[in-house]
Amino acid sequence: FSHDMKSIRRLTEKELLSGDMTLEEFQKILTDRNHRWVEAMPAVMSEAPTLFYIEQRLMERVYKDCCEENSVPAYDRYLQLYPISEFSDDVVARRTLLLYNEAMTTTDESVVEKFTKDFPTYKDIANVEKRLMDMRYERVTTKGSLEDLQWFEALYPDHEQREHIRQLMADKVYPTLEDNVAAFEQFIPMAACSCSSVSKNCAAS
16 A cells, blocks of 8 residues: 555656646546545555545646636536535635626626526625616617516616606507597506606706
């Protein structure tokens, strides 16, 4: 075992740290040695510090590689291997920052919405929520149905463009009104809001 451990130590220092050996090759060596140590545990207790050294070097190598790749899949691989380690918090922070940057630049509304659900307490979550609201506003005001507009108004009752939303709703409802009192009574609140918006615009001009 002593000769075996010396061989592993030389592999660790010369090949793993220099990058000549792939992680997969090194992990196979480590796994093979682990099986043998388990079978002869009483005889190898004195070699535990060396095993720790090897695993520590391997973890540092995986961390270095995932930081160089700097991608969500790379950080996911690290966290799958080492969910609790000295680098885990940093990896989680790097991964979250990547997802935040994606949420702030993507044109995919679902990606932005997913970030708000996955990271509701993120330090800059207000920026993402504002962007999501703006994206939704753009969508419902350009190609949204009456139901879309009603959904947006209910979700953001204090939106700064609420009157514009109400006006668009009135424009969609009026052509479809039935010729009866009940239908016009339901329409009046929308029409009143639209008229108010028009009056303000006229006054401003």
